[in-house]
Amino acid sequence: MSRPASSLYEPHRRIRVLAGPVFGAACFLATLTGVVVLSVLLGSIIATVLHRPGVHPWYDVASNTRDLYEFLKALVTRVRSRDPALAGFRIGIVGSLWLLVLVAVFAIPVGIGAAVFLEEYAPPGRLRRVIQTNIANLAGVPSIVYGILGLALFVRAFGLNRLALGPTLWAGGLTLGLLILPVIVIATQEALRTVPSSLRQAALALGATHWQVIRDHVLPVALPGILTGTILGLSRAIGETAPLLMVGAAGSILRLPRGPGDRYTALPVEIYNYAKEPSAEFSTIAAGGILILVVLLLSMNAVAIFIRNRYSRSVRG
Amino acid sequence: MSLPEIPVVSASSKVPAPSGVPAPSPAPAPVPPEAGPVLAAYHLSVWYGTSLALKDVTIEIPRNQITALIGPSGCGKSTLLRCFNRMNDLIPGARTEGVILCDGKEITSPDTDPVALRRRIGMVFQKPNPFPKSIHENVAWGARINGYRGNMDDLVERSLRRAALWDEVKDKLHRSGMDLSGGQQQRLCIARTLAVEPEVILMDEPCSALDPISTARVEDLMDDLKSEYTIVIVTHNMQQARRVSDMTACLMLDEDSRDKNRIGVIAEFSSTDLLFTNPKDPRTEAYITGRIG
Ligand SMILES: Nc1ncnc2c1ncn2[C@@H]1O[C@H](COP(=O)(O)OP(=O)(O)OP(=O)(O)O)[C@@H](O)[C@H]1O
Ligand SMILES: [Mg+2]
Numbered sequence: 001m002s003r004p005a006s007s008l009y010e011p012h013r014r015i016r017v018l019a020g021p022v023f024g025a026a027c028f029l030a031t032l033t034g035v036v037v038l039s040v041l042l043g044s045i046i047a048t049v050l051h052r053p054g055v056h057p058w059y060d061v062a063s064n065t066r067d068l069y070e071f072l073k074a075l076v077t078r079v080r081s082r083d084p085a086l087a088g089f090r091i092g093i094v095g096s097l098w099l100l101v102l103v104a105v106f107a108i109p110v111g112i113g114a115a116v117f118l119e120e121y122a123p124p125g126r127l128r129r130v131i132q133t134n135i136a137n138l139a140g141v142p143s144i145v146y147g148i149l150g151l152a153l154f155v156r157a158f159g160l161n162r163l164a165l166g167p168t169l170w171a172g173g174l175t176l177g178l179l180i181l182p183v184i185v186i187a188t189q190e191a192l193r194t195v196p197s198s199l200r201q202a203a204l205a206l207g208a209t210h211w212q213v214i215r216d217h218v219l220p221v222a223l224p225g226i227l228t229g230t231i232l233g234l235s236r237a238i239g240e241t242a243p244l245l246m247v248g249a250a251g252s253i254l255r256l257p258r259g260p261g262d263r264y265t266a267l268p269v270e271i272y273n274y275a276k277e278p279s280a281e282f283s284t285i286a287a288g289g290i291l292i293l294v295v296l297l298l299s300m301n302a303v304a305i306f307i308r309n310r311y312s313r314s315v316r317g
Numbered sequence: 318m319s320l321p322e323i324p325v326v327s328a329s330s331k332v333p334a335p336s337g338v339p340a341p342s343p344a345p346a347p348v349p350p351e352a353g354p355v356l357a358a359y360h361l362s363v364w365y366g367t368s369l370a371l372k373d374v375t376i377e378i379p380r381n382q383i384t385a386l387i388g389p390s391g392c393g394k395s396t397l398l399r400c401f402n403r404m405n406d407l408i409p410g411a412r413t414e415g416v417i418l419c420d421g422k423e424i425t426s427p428d429t430d431p432v433a434l435r436r437r438i439g440m441v442f443q444k445p446n447p448f449p450k451s452i453h454e455n456v457a458w459g460a461r462i463n464g465y466r467g468n469m470d471d472l473v474e475r476s477l478r479r480a481a482l483w484d485e486v487k488d489k490l491h492r493s494g495m496d497l498s499g500g501q502q503q504r505l506c507i508a509r510t511l512a513v514e515p516e517v518i519l520m521d522e523p524c525s526a527l528d529p530i531s532t533a534r535v536e537d538l539m540d541d542l543k544s545e546y547t548i549v550i551v552t553h554n555m556q557q558a559r560r561v562s563d564m565t566a567c568l569m570l571d572e573d574s575r576d577k578n579r580i581g582v583i584a585e586f587s588s589t590d591l592l593f594t595n596p597k598d599p600r601t602e603a604y605i606t607g608r609i610g
Contacts, residue, residue, distance in 0.1 A: 124409070198446040201404060202506070206459035206513050207436025216458065221449060 042294070048287040068291075075288045080252050080270060084281035089289050092270035094256050095169070095249065096238055096296070099266055102173025103180065103237045108230055110177075111184030118185070119192040120214055139182035147246025150175025155247050167248020169260040175247050176240060180233035187229020191222035224308045231304040235297050241268040267293055353421060355380045355517055355547045356401050356438075361415035363396050363405065370396050371581045374415075376566055378517070383539055383548045385558040385589065388568030389604065393581025394551045395443070397568070398519045401549070402438040403431040419517075436463055439515035443522040443551075445502035447494035447509070452477075452486050455494040455505055459513040472512055479541070480508035481534040500531035507535065511542075518542070520550040524557065536561050555605055558589065565589040567601045 078088025154171035157163035271289040354377035569584040
């Protein structure tokens with residue numbers, strides 16, 4: 001107590017100075033883990049694809065790239081076949097694109113609408129908390145459970161044959177839509193919560209209605225976050241296999257779906273089917289399918305980033 | 318606490334203010350809207366949750382004049398201001414008791430539409446909060462959502478001119494309002510408020526982020542606006558209150574309450590000249606001479 005005040009401070013200079021870089025290095029390692037795993041994964045898939053008789057040496061990047069391109073192009077144009085030389089993913093790719101559209105049309109408006117209701121309109125209270133908790137829990141339900149739900153609800157309609165959709169694109173799209181609904185709702189809610197209340201107050205003080213504030217200020221500012229969540233959800237839907245197996249995308253189908261009421265198969269399902277085949281040629285084809293899927297997902301993310309940048313440049317939210 | 322003498326009503330008023338007559342009791346006598354105060358609160362108390370923030374406030378805001386609210390931090394100036402355009406509705410747990418009249422009509426009753434009320438009673442916030450949109454859109458938006466059918470570019474120019482911002486932004490109307498400096502943003506917020514042509518403008522420390530030049534401009538602007546608008550301004554700057562306002566209300570924290578809560582009350586409300594030269598309440602005197610607060 002009698003010590004002078006200055007001796008009460010022990011600044012621990014060495015530890016303070018060291019702690020920062022150590023923490024930074026640990027975070028860098030964590031980042032590296034993801035990057036390394038991803039590159040090893042992609043590299044091994046590309047290696048599998050290129051591992052065919054008569055290939056160029058690995059350092060001939062130009063020829064290898066051309067080879068890879070030709071191979072993927074062939075896979076995109078061919079349909080399922082017992083002969084590895086003729087096999088491809090055309091039907092699955094078209095099926096997956098159909099699913100993407102159906103999921104987007106169903107899940108985006110419903111998900112954003114639910115989130116806007118919960119954040120902007122629902123009176124705070126017990127009911128809202130219960131709904132909120134349930135949505136958070138739904139996001140963690142295994143996808144196969146959604147497959148079972150989709151089978152009972154959409155494919156069979158609990159035995160009401162006139163309402164049953166059968167193993168069609170409608171059933172698959174709605175099932176995947178339900179699957180990603182919680183993801184979209186939660187991401188949208190998070191985005192809406194980041195809108196500063198000073199912005200709402202500014203708009204309301206001008207005599208705006210609640211709806212005008214939501215339309216012109218809240219949603220535009222929240223849009224980048226909403227987009228990110230939505231694309232995340234759609235990417236998940238595109239990669240799902242298990243629920244689609246449940247709702248009937250399993251069969252080998254040799255013609256393109258003619259509409260959303262038609263039977264279909266999807267890219268991951270076809271990859272799964274090829275990967276089950278014993279011969280090595282088919283694993284090459286399966287690896288090629290995975291590459292196509294990755295390209296599809298990356299271009300979806302690129303579109304999202306593009307829209308986001310363009311949008312935030314024009315309003316600077 | 319008793320009501321101050323009847324506020325000096327502006328010269329343009331049709332009914333001369335009776336001087337020396339004691340103020341009317343809580344229920345205001347039916348006066349033609351044009352003559353009476355544009356805004357008035359009688360025995361207004363405001364709670365946030367269970368804590369009382371403002372107690373038994375009675376104040377009449379005269380038309381076409383500038384009324385300043387001064388007082389120490391936390392005494393409820395912003396709270397009182399927010400009561401007048403019902404922004405307190407947005408704060409969960411906020412509750413008011415008492416009567417608030419706008420042109421003689423009760424604004425706290427459930428059948429008053431806060432949306433319509435806020436259009437008539439504009440507000441400039443303490444922190445500049447422009448929309449993350451273009452400068453043009455910042456001004457035009459409020460008019461558009463209120464169904465303005467005139468020439469929008471003219472309105473934007475007129476509003477920006479009145480807010481003394483036009484010359485600085487006329488070449489970059491498409492640029493984001495967020496790119497402006499703090500002082501320019503505040504004037505943009507004033508322009509945005511003017512564009513919807515309210516009757517009353519509530520200003521919550523509009524100059525606290527401004528340099529002396531911008532402050533002087535805003536003060537000039539308020540003087541200009543006085544002929545058409547009624548202005549209520551919160552300020553911590555005594556000189557500013559003295560310079561711009563016709564009436565001044567000094568709020569204080571009531572110290573002697575049972576549960577140690579500090580509650581805002583109106584210590585004194587009178588014409589600015591009187592309040593600053595001859596304060597009746599010792600707390601007011603202490604505050605304006607800088608001895609407390
Ligand atoms: N949103 C709120 N929720 C709870 N209490 C609040 C809220 N806003 C204000 N208060 C309380 O009400 C009292 C008055 O606050 P108010 O903001 O009106 O003060 P003020 O006079 O504007 O102060 P300042 O000059 O610092 O801006 C304070 O005790 C404050 O803690
Ligand atoms: Mg305040």
